[in-house]
Amino acid sequence: MSSTQTARRVAEELLAPQAASTEAAGAVPRSHLDALAAAGLGRTGGADALAVLEELAAGDLATAFVWVQRIGVVRWLEQAGPAWASTLEDLRAGRLHAGIALQAALRPGPAAVVARRDDDGAFVLDGTVPWVTGWGLLDAVLLTARDGEDVFFLLLDARPDQEGPTLRGEPLDLVGVPASRTVELHLAGHRVPADRLVATGRHAALLAGDAAGLRTNGSLALGLVLRCVRALEGSPAADALGAQLDAARERLDAAGPAELPAARAAAVELAWRAAGALATATGSSAVIAGGLAERTVREALFLLVFGSRPAIKAALVAFLAR
Ligand SMILES: Cc1cc2nc3c(=O)[nH]c(=O)nc-3n(C[C@H](O)[C@H](O)[C@H](O)COP(=O)(O)OP(=O)(O)OC[C@H]3O[C@@H](n4cnc5c(N)ncnc54)[C@H](O)[C@@H]3O)c2cc1C
Missing domain, CATH: 2.40.110.10 (Butyryl-CoA Dehydrogenase, subunit A, domain 2)
Known part of the structure; x- marks a missing residue:
């Protein structure tokens, strides 16, 4: 089983069924992070880690969001030399979050x-x-x-x-x-x-290099779209959003630092529209607290502003205002 398939299984069997109760409890349980690590997902990197993140976000965005934090930590520890090797291994194995x-x-x-x-x-x-x-x-x-x-x-x-x-x-x-x-x-x-x-x-060098690291958080938006596509399965909306999801992912994967802000903005705008489509298709019950569509719309709001940068924000406001 690939790491993406494993992530989908854990997301569908553990994260998604508990997403509403996780939110009501006000905290992702540490046992969720332990379960992801026990499934070996802490050892994925590169494109695999992005696909895993997308599946986790489709299941439960809060858990995926806490989980994604580790990716940047791993990146810095990998460059930090042998003194940090055992900490890195603890992180990958899930002994450390x-x-x-x-x-x-x-x-x-x-x-x-x-x-x-x-x-x-x-x-x-x-x-x-x-x-x-x-x-x-x-x-x-x-x-x-x-x-x-x-x-x-x-x-x-x-x-x-x-x-x-x-x-x-x-x-x-x-x-x-x-x-x-x-x-x-x-x-x-x-x-x-x-x-x-x-x-x-x-400081100036870190700011100048910042745009190169903007790809990862885009997978949170892709995951929300994936959730909507699956929830709307069998409808023309699912087909249309599914095609746009593939295009948004390809755009993010192909983007260099100069193109990443616009690609990130496009992915978030798609997530916002997909959440709206899910709410509309769900009907009036979407405004009752605790349902999938209602939570997805609130999570899409979070994605509009989280991990933003001036260039992402400008592109996104322009998309939304057109
Ligand atoms: C729920 C939530 C959780 C978060 N958790 C974390 C976390 O765990 N760790 C973490 O590091 N961040 C976290 N963030 C912060 C997130 O990355 C910021 O939301 C993001 O950086 C956008 O910042 P901002 O919208 O607050 O704008 P601000 O960054 O507050 O913008 C302030 C001003 O600075 C300018 N500015 C900001 N950044 C730049 C830049 N790079 N270059 C030039 N100008 C700039 C803006 O144009 C603006 O004028 C979280 C955010 C949310 C909403």
Whole structure:
């Protein structure tokens, strides 16, 4: 069985049937992440990882969203050399679950989190990260912090017992993917040992290279479309949306950094329309809380704004306003 088939099986047998109760509980259960890892999905990479992500998002976007965080962490750890090999293996095997918070690296202007070194070489962090997903659920977060132009990628211990006066996650009341455990993270003199430094970079260079990494999150939108196509199976709408899904995927796969923002915008616009089609086809019951169409529309709203960049936002607003 291919990793995509495995992902589809886990999504259909575990994630989708529990998606409504997961949302009602307000948190993706850690056992979902463990199940994905036990199925070997933590070892997929490249195109396989994207196909897996699409299947998981079709089943339950909140779980897929928490799961996708690891892809960026793996990428940075792979480049970090032998010192991080065992952490990388823990991540791939599912013994460790990790998220990522890149705002300090990828936003222009003042850093969300600033770093200074204390006498032992440890990093002392201050600031507020507006969005950190998987808080309280994950073991670690790859957090970026800046000292002027220098950017530090630090693997922060993020288990619930780490919370205290220097580190506090403030839950956000989300209408889309509320089970993603997304918080605003406050750091006040939070000390991170020097050996948690995974990588360093320069802010301008990271910003310049950012567009190259925009492909992955596109698979969340593709997954939502896939869900709608399957829910509408047998109808002309399913055929039309299915053809557009294939075209959106091909466009994303072929896009280089210059084309990725428009390709991402096109995928999200398709997800938004597919969710609308599913709601319309479902009928009046789509406005009753707890149904598939209602949840899918709220998740499509999340996709309109999540992981955006100025170029994606401009292209998407232009699409929607035409
Ligand atoms: C539910 C949810 C969960 C999230 N979880 C995470 C997470 O776990 N980790 C994580 O890292 N992020 C996370 N995000 C953040 C997400 O990636 C941002 O939503 C995305 O970066 C878009 O930012 P924004 O819409 O908030 O705009 P902002 O980034 O707030 O834009 C502010 C200003 O900065 C400009 N700007 C922003 N970025 C750039 C850029 N690269 N180049 C030039 N100008 C720029 C904009 O034009 C604008 O003027 C999450 C978001 C949501 C909605």
